[in-house]
Amino acid sequence: MKKAINLLVLIPAFVFLLCGCFSPGKADTPMEKIQERLNSMQGYYCTADLTRFSSKGESKFGVKQYFKMTGQYRMEMVSPDEVAGNFTVYDGKTICQYNPRVKGKIVQDVPENKARNELFLGQFVKNYMNSEGVSLAVSNIGESRCTVLEAVIPGDNKFTSTEKLWIDNETLNPVKLVIYDADGKEKYIIEYNEFQFDPEFEENIFSVSAVE
Numbered sequence: 057m058k059k060a061i062n063l064l065v066l067i068p069a070f071v072f073l074l075c076g077c078f079s080p081g082k083a084d085t086p087m088e089k090i091q092e093r094l095n096s097m098q099g100y101y102c103t104a105d106l107t108r109f110s111s112k113g114e115s116k117f118g119v120k121q122y123f124k125m126t127g128q129y130r131m132e133m134v135s136p137d138e139v140a141g142n143f144t145v146y147d148g149k150t151i152c153q154y155n156p157r158v159k160g161k162i163v164q165d166v167p168e169n170k171a172r173n174e175l176f177l178g179q180f181v182k183n184y185m186n187s188e189g190v191s192l193a194v195s196n197i198g199e200s201r202c203t204v205l206e207a208v209i210p211g212d213n214k215f216t217s218t219e220k221l222w223i224d225n226e227t228l229n230p231v232k233l234v235i236y237d238a239d240g241k242e243k244y245i246i247e248y249n250e251f252q253f254d255p256e257f258e259e260n261i262f263s264v265s266a267v268e
Contacts, residue, residue: 086203086225087192093228093253094181099124101255102230103134106175107245123178128262131175144172145262152264162267174209174216174235175244183207183219197231200224214238229253 099122106117118135132143141156144166151166173179184207193204202222209216217238222231229251235244260266 089228090203090205090223090225094184097125097178097181098254099257100177100251100253101257102177102251103249105247105249107247109241109243121176122257122261123176124257124262125178125181129173129176129178130261131172145264145267147262147264150264152267154267171213171216171244174219175246177221177230177233180207180219180221180233183209184221186210195222197222200231201226202231209235215243 101123102121104119104121106119108115108117116136117133117139120132120134122130126148128146128148130143130145133139133141142154144151144153146152153163153166174183184205187207192206195202195204202224205221205223207219207221209219215237216235218240219233219235221233223229224231230248232248233244233246234242237243
C-alpha cells in the first residue's frame with residue numbers, strides 16, 4: 057500500500073528519506089535532524105501517559121519505559137494505584153511479568169504480545185524504516201512545531217494497523233505516538249513527558265533473573 061506524500065513536506069526531505077543519503081554532522085532541515093537522531097538511537101528511557109481504547113471504554117495509565125534497539129525492554133506501571141509497581145521485562149529471550157501485590161508472583165515465558173511491543177518508540181522506528189508506504193506532514197501541538205511520521209504496522213493485525221509519531225522540530229524529542237486499528241480509529245495514545253535518548257541503563261534493568 058502506497059501513501060501519498062503530504063504536500064506540506066519539502067520534496068528534498070522526502071528524497072533524502074527514501075535514498076538514505078545522509079552525511080553525519082551535516083543535518084540542516086528538521087527532517088534530516090530527526091532522521092539522524094532516529095538512525096543513531098541505541099535506546100531510550102521515558103515517562104509517558106498511556107491511553108488505551110477498547111470496547112469497555114477508555115483507560116489511562118502512567119508508565120515508564122526502557123528500551124534498547126537490540127530488543128530488550130522494560131515497562132513499569134506508575135498509575136493508577138491499583139497497577140502501580142507492576143512491570144514487564146524482556147531480556148531478549150524471556151518475558152517476565154511482576155506484580156508486587158502478589159508476594160513472589162513472577163510469571164515467565166509469557167507469550168509475545170504484538171500490541172505491547174508496538175507501545176515502544178523503538179518498535180515504531182523499526183516499522184517506519186521498513187514500511188513500504190510512508191507519509192510525512194507538519195503539525196502543531198501546543199506551542200511545539202512537529203514533524204509527523206506515519207508507518208504501517210506489519211502483520212495485518214486489525215487492532216494495530218498503522219501508527220503516527222509526532223516529533224518536536226526543536227528538541228527532536230517525541231511528543232506523541234498514536235496507534236490506529238484497521239478502521240483508522242485510535243487504539244493507543246502515548247504522550248511523552250520526560251524523554252532521554254541513549255541513557256546509561258542500570259546493570260540489571262533488563263534482567264529477568266534479577267527480579268526472582
